[in-house]
Amino acid sequence: MSEVAYSAVLRSEWTKIRTVASTSWTLATTLLVTVAMGAGLCAVVNATFEDMPKASQLTFDATQMSFSGMMLGQLAMLVFGAMVVGSEYGTGMVRTSLAAVPRRGTLLLGKVTVATGLALVVGLATGFLSFFLGQALLGDHSTALGEENVLRAVIGVGLYLALLAAFAIGISMVLRNSAAAISLLITFVLILPIVLSLVDATRKIAEYLPNMAGSAIMQTVASPDADTPYGPWGGLGIMALWSLAAIAAGYLTLAKRDA
Numbered sequence: 001m002s003e004v005a006y007s008a009v010l011r012s013e014w015t016k017i018r019t020v021a022s023t024s025w026t027l028a029t030t031l032l033v034t035v036a037m038g039a040g041l042c043a044v045v046n047a048t049f050e051d052m053p054k055a056s057q058l059t060f061d062a063t064q065m066s067f068s069g070m071m072l073g074q075l076a077m078l079v080f081g082a083m084v085v086g087s088e089y090g091t092g093m094v095r096t097s098l099a100a101v102p103r104r105g106t107l108l109l110g111k112v113t114v115a116t117g118l119a120l121v122v123g124l125a126t127g128f129l130s131f132f133l134g135q136a137l138l139g140d141h142s143t144a145l146g147e148e149n150v151l152r153a154v155i156g157v158g159l160y161l162a163l164l165a166a167f168a169i170g171i172s173m174v175l176r177n178s179a180a181a182i183s184l185l186i187t188f189v190l191i192l193p194i195v196l197s198l199v200d201a202t203r204k205i206a207e208y209l210p211n212m213a214g215s216a217i218m219q220t221v222a223s224p225d226a227d228t229p230y231g232p233w234g235g236l237g238i239m240a241l242w243s244l245a246a247i248a249a250g251y252l253t254l255a256k257r258d259a
Helices: 003-019 021-051 054-058 062-066 070-091 093-100 104-141 150-175 178-197 200-206 210-218 232-256
Strands: none
Touching: 003 021, 003 093, 003 104, 021 062, 021 070, 021 104, 062 104, 062 150, 070 093, 070 104, 070 150, 070 178, 070 210, 093 104, 104 150, 104 232, 150 178, 150 210, 150 232, 178 200, 178 210, 210 232
């Protein structure tokens, strides 16, 4: 893989993403809904803080509260990752891409690099905007960027969303269909952890799923009831392994099947 050839792949993938309205809009939606929902919930919490149970007040995580809009934001990022791949298969343009870049590993690497790079930039912007706006609305219950673990949590938003996009790209490459990939991703990443967490026998399993493990990077105050065997970076590492596994599965599918 020459440097010139790979740079051409990167330019091509960048052009694909920025010229397809759906992918651009899902990235913008990730930022907007996360910031807006987080700001609204921070305002509500500030107005009702004294009504919260004393235990909740003592363990209140002002930083994580700023990111309370992540439920919708990560949904948009999953859709983005799925459509980066699915849109090409849906239109048949993947045949043109493979004709231009016969080395399928190079094509996938370029796609993952550009898409996760964009997700990281949007994620970092989302993290910092959510934090500063949320803290402004929390008033006396806010924290500062210089406090312990806060900067790590804010940057962690960007890392989490980038890994989420990479995971979605891998799954979408396996399924080759945007609708199927989005349905599976929503179920596995957003719904399954909640369901498993409701049952004592399966709660430990939920802790090792991408969503539950990766989101630990955004916490600055440990819950007194938490007994997870990993810390914030350990959780993000688990999520990184999920993303790598998905990309590897996507590569094997791409390498062994016709377009």
